[in-house]
Each structure stands twice: as C-alpha cells, then as structure tokens.
Amino acid sequence: MTPAGETICERYARVADRIARAAARAGRSAADVLLVAVSKTQPVDRVLEAYEAGARAFGENYVQEAAGKVAALPGAQWHLIGRLQRNKAARAVSLFSWIESVDSARLLEEISRRAEAAGRVVPVLIEVNLAGEGSKAGVAPDGLPALLEAAAALGGVSVRGLMAIPPPSGDAEASRPYFARLRGLLERCSPRGGGRGMAELSMGMSNDFETAIEEGATIVRVGTAIFGSR
Numbered sequence: 001m002t003p004a005g006e007t008i009c010e011r012y013a014r015v016a017d018r019i020a021r022a023a024a025r026a027g028r029s030a031a032d033v034l035l036v037a038v039s040k041t042q043p044v045d046r047v048l049e050a051y052e053a054g055a056r057a058f059g060e061n062y063v064q065e066a067a068g069k070v071a072a073l074p075g076a077q078w079h080l081i082g083r084l085q086r087n088k089a090a091r092a093v094s095l096f097s098w099i100e101s102v103d104s105a106r107l108l109e110e111i112s113r114r115a116e117a118a119g120r121v122v123p124v125l126i127e128v129n130l131a132g133e134g135s136k137a138g139v140a141p142d143g144l145p146a147l148l149e150a151a152a153a154l155g156g157v158s159v160r161g162l163m164a165i166p167p168p169s170g171d172a173e174a175s176r177p178y179f180a181r182l183r184g185l186l187e188r189c190s191p192r193g194g195g196r197g198m199a200e201l202s203m204g205m206s207n208d209f210e211t212a213i214e215e216g217a218t219i220v221r222v223g224t225a226i227f228g229s230r
C-alpha cells in the first residue's frame with residue numbers, strides 16, 4: 001500500500017526498511033540486495049527526489065525514455081529492464097551500466113559487438129520466461145545452457161545471473177515457486193557462466209519483493225512502492 005499523501009522519500013525509506021527486514025528473516029544481509037528503483041514513466045524531478053532519498057540504482061524499460069534521465073543523473077547505476085531491440089543496442093550500451101533483459105544469442109552478440117567497440121564489458125542478466133507465457137520476453141529454461149555457452153565466447157558481455165518476472169498475481173506467495181525455480185536454475189548453470197561467477201538473481205517487484213528476498217534475490221526492481229502508481 002502506498003498512501004497517496006506520502007512523499008517519495010517516505011516511500012523509499014519504507015521499502016528500504018522492508019528489504020532489511022526480509023533479508024534479516026532469511027538470515028541474509030541487506031547489503032547483499034540491490035534495490036533498483038524502477039523509474040519508468042517518472043519525470044526527471046521525481047527521479048532526482050528518489051536519488052536524494054538514497055536510491056543509487058534505477059531501472060528503465062526503454063532506451064529512448066531513459067536518455068534524458070541518465071543525462072540528469074550520470075552518477076547513478078542505470079539498469080535496462082525492458083525488451084531491447086538489436087538496433088538500439090549501441091545506445092543501450094552507451095547509457096546503461098547493466099542490461100537485465102537479454103534473451104537471445106543474437107542480442108547477446110550485438111550487445112557484445114557494440115560494447116567491444118566502446119571498450120566496455122557489459123554485465124548482463126539472462127531473462128528467463130519461467131511460466132512459458134507466450135506474450136512474455138525471456139528464454140525458456142531449456143534454452144538457457146545454449147545461451148550461456150554462446151555468451152562465454154563473447155568478449156563484450158559478462159553474464160552475471162538471471163532475471164525473471166513471474167506471472168502477474170496479487171498474491172506474493174504465488175510468486176514464491178517461480179523465485180525458487182529461478183534460484184535452482186542459477187545454481188545448476190553457474191559453472192557455465194564463464195568464470196566470472198553467475199551470482200545475481202534479479203527477481204521481485206513492488207508486490208512480491210520480500211518473498212523474492214526470502215528466496216535469494218540479489219536485485220529487486222521496485223517501481224510503484226517507491227514512486228506511487230503509474
């Protein structure tokens with residue numbers, strides 16, 4: 001719940017506190033969970049407000065929409081969390097620290113090519129479509145080993161882990177089996193990660209980030225609970 005009268009600062013503090021308590025319940029340190037404030041549709045002044053409240057990592061779904069915000073806050077860590085078209089890969093590499101939504105070998109190759117041209121190695125996550133939802137981005141769990149093998153041969157990307165969005169539900173508990181499944185996939189395919197260590201699990205949004213942390217999330221992507229409803 002995000003009462004309308006609350007400021008971004010108050011909401012951010014509440015989310016940070018809930019993260020700390022969920023981590024403690026799971027016997028984990030809050031420092032091991034990165035809060036990515038999802039700022040899509042939010043204007044720059046509200047993004048700056050979240051920065052002042054303590055947010056240091058931000059998530060955006062679209063390259064074009066992110067450009068002005070990244071320019072206003074170049075010191076923050078920007079994560080691309082939405083579907084990336086290959087013809088925007090160069091722009092994405094120039095704007096984002098992390099690309100969390102990679103789901104094909106062709107996209108990996110294009111990001112790597114653009115990253116090498118820019119003299120970077122881009123940390124990426126592989127997005128997994130856990131429930132086989134036709135409309136949704138993400139590689140099927142079966143396709144993961146081949147994708148990781150392809151990535152291991154590329155010099156401009158470093159696969160750091162997995163990302164997923166469970167089927168929408170009002171109930172955080174409904175997401176728990178999906179979060180556990182993503183953790184299981186990560187554990188099984190880590191040795192293929194290319195030596196740098198696939199340790200990141202990006203899972204959990206406003207409705208279910210505490211459950212995700214209990215299941216091992218290292219990155220949570222939270223929009224509404226910080227900025228209010230879009």
Ligand SMILES: *Cc1c(COP(=O)(O)O)cnc(C)c1O
Pocket residue numbers: 038040061081082165205206207221222223224225
């Ligand atoms: C919008 C979005 C979020 C944040 O969703 P909230 O429910 O507002 O917290 C997280 N991850 C992805 C990929 C998104 O598109």
